[in-house]
Amino acid sequence: MQIVSTEASPAPGLSFAHFIAGLGGMLAAALLLAWQPEALLTRWHPATLAAVHLFALAGMMPVMLGALFQFVPVACGLALPRFGAGDWLLLAALQTGAGGLAAGFLNGSVLSLSLGGSLALLALLTAGARLAWALWRQKLSAALVASLRRGALALFATLALATVLLGVMSHGWQLPFMALVDWHAQWGLAGWIGGLIAAVAGMVVPMFHVTENYPQRWERALRLLLPALVCSGLGMLSGQAWLACLAVILLAALAAGFGLISARRVLASRRGEKDAFHYGWLLVALLAMLLAPLGLVAHFSTDPRWGMAFGITALAGLGGITVSVMLYRIVPFLIWLHWQRANKARARLPLLHRIVPEAGQRIELAAEALAVGLLAAATFFPALALPAATLLALARLGQILLLSHAMLDFRERLAVLRSLPPKVRPASH
Numbered sequence: 001m002q003i004v005s006t007e008a009s010p011a012p013g014l015s016f017a018h019f020i021a022g023l024g025g026m027l028a029a030a031l032l033l034a035w036q037p038e039a040l041l042t043r044w045h046p047a048t049l050a051a052v053h054l055f056a057l058a059g060m061m062p063v064m065l066g067a068l069f070q071f072v073p074v075a076c077g078l079a080l081p082r083f084g085a086g087d088w089l090l091l092a093a094l095q096t097g098a099g100g101l102a103a104g105f106l107n108g109s110v111l112s113l114s115l116g117g118s119l120a121l122l123a124l125l126t127a128g129a130r131l132a133w134a135l136w137r138q139k140l141s142a143a144l145v146a147s148l149r150r151g152a153l154a155l156f157a158t159l160a161l162a163t164v165l166l167g168v169m170s171h172g173w174q175l176p177f178m179a180l181v182d183w184h185a186q187w188g189l190a191g192w193i194g195g196l197i198a199a200v201a202g203m204v205v206p207m208f209h210v211t212e213n214y215p216q217r218w219e220r221a222l223r224l225l226l227p228a229l230v231c232s233g234l235g236m237l238s239g240q241a242w243l244a245c246l247a248v249i250l251l252a253a254l255a256a257g258f259g260l261i262s263a264r265r266v267l268a269s270r271r272g273e274k275d276a277f278h279y280g281w282l283l284v285a286l287l288a289m290l291l292a293p294l295g296l297v298a299h300f301s302t303d304p305r306w307g308m309a310f311g312i313t314a315l316a317g318l319g320g321i322t323v324s325v326m327l328y329r330i331v332p333f334l335i336w337l338h339w340q341r342a343n344k345a346r347a348r349l350p351l352l353h354r355i356v357p358e359a360g361q362r363i364e365l366a367a368e369a370l371a372v373g374l375l376a377a378a379t380f381f382p383a384l385a386l387p388a389a390t391l392l393a394l395a396r397l398g399q400i401l402l403l404s405h406a407m408l409d410f411r412e413r414l415a416v417l418r419s420l421p422p423k424v425r426p427a428s429h
């Protein structure tokens with residue numbers, strides 16, 4: 001594995017803004033579902049489509065982009081180019097665009113859908129191009145770089161199909177809409193979100209759980225992810241159901257494999273601590289394993305509720321919970337790192353694991369997991385939808401408070417540390 005150093009890790013302010021903006025997007029999605037709980041009855045409900053994009057575009061996307069600012073330099077030794085004020089503009093464009101797209105779904109306004117969708121697309125294409133520039137300049141063909149490249153390709157495929165879908169909806173292009181929506185959703189969920197989780201896990205799980213690397217066999221199997229997604233779409237578009245089925249079986253096997261390998265790694269951890277990070281990654285592994293049979297049932301069953309349950313478990317479950325688990329590690333680590341760098345006076349600082357209280361992390365993660373389980377169950381038992389969405393909103397709100405408190409404390413202490421005179425080591429004779 002190739003770990004360079006944290007030297008290239010940029011100041012965390014911009015990443016923190018992305019994290020809080022993203023958590024706000026996820027909160028908005030949960031509040032929307034609490035407002036219109038009947039959305040869970042069908043995937044085509046306007047509020048479902050709006051909530052999906054608030055969660056994925058205004059929620060997970062900024063968190064993932066903010067984390068990549070820190071992750072790419074540390075993992076690949078190459079900083080993402082910064083655009084100065086343009087970075088903030090990009091974040092604002094993404095959130096405004098995602099909001100406009102969601103509003104367009106909700107009120108059926110084609111104008112809002114097109115304007116919001118185009119703005120979000122523009123922001124993401126720019127962010128994606130920057131990521132691709134850094135990843136393809138990297139000469140080393142480390143497994144991590146290859147995984148991140150796959151994630152970037154999947155993002156471009158998701159966006160290309162999103163452009164086509166917008167064309168169908170706003171210009172009436174005569175194309176097989178349903179197959180294209182399914183393909184777009186698969187690229188977004190399995191390719192971009194799943195691919196990025198697999199890439200990050202390949203580095204984070206062995207490093208932070210002090211365990212063996214993922215096996216070479218797994219790295220080779222992961223190369224099948226994009227071909228499977230291509231075959232799935234070709235199968236759906238050409239009416240070759242067997243090809244689409246084969247691809248779905250392969251995707252399910254990859255999800256199950258990822259879950260199984262990750263669970264074994266976490267259970268064999270030599271770190272010895274059974275904290276929120278430990279249980280959080282176990283949960284991520286279990287969710288990946290659960291998605292395999294759920295995806296197969298959703299594909300082969302004629303009952304559309306399975307598809308809804310699958311989508312909720314994939315997006316709010318695997319995607320949302322991985323984001324939470326990683327944020328509870330990234331935010332304290334960045335705070336601690338940048339305090340250390342500024343601490344020329346060698347003042348006493350809070351311990352790393354005290355920066356975001358462990359009890360708060362556990363409660364929030366448990367509430368989020370319960371809310372996702374209830375949301376998925378609500379597709380069969382609609383009475384659960386309102387309590388589930390309310391619980392999810394409360395969990396996200398709690399998380400925003402927990403993390404923003406740590407970020408404010410970071411700023412205050414950093415200012416103090418910078419104002420202190422450096423401690424001079426007595427000269428040794």
Ligand code: HEM
Nearest residue numbers: 043044048049052056117120121162165166181185188189
């Ligand atoms: C700017 C970027 C995007 C645009 C413009 C966009 C647009 C769309 C459109 C027009 C639909 C079809 C809605 C309908 O059937 O009426 C759709 C569906 C969907 N999109 Fe996106 N999308 C974008 C990004 C993403 C991303 C990044 C994800 C990541 C997971 C995603 C996940 C989905 C899913 C899961 C569906 C199916 C929803 C359902 O069946 O209920 N989209 N998108």
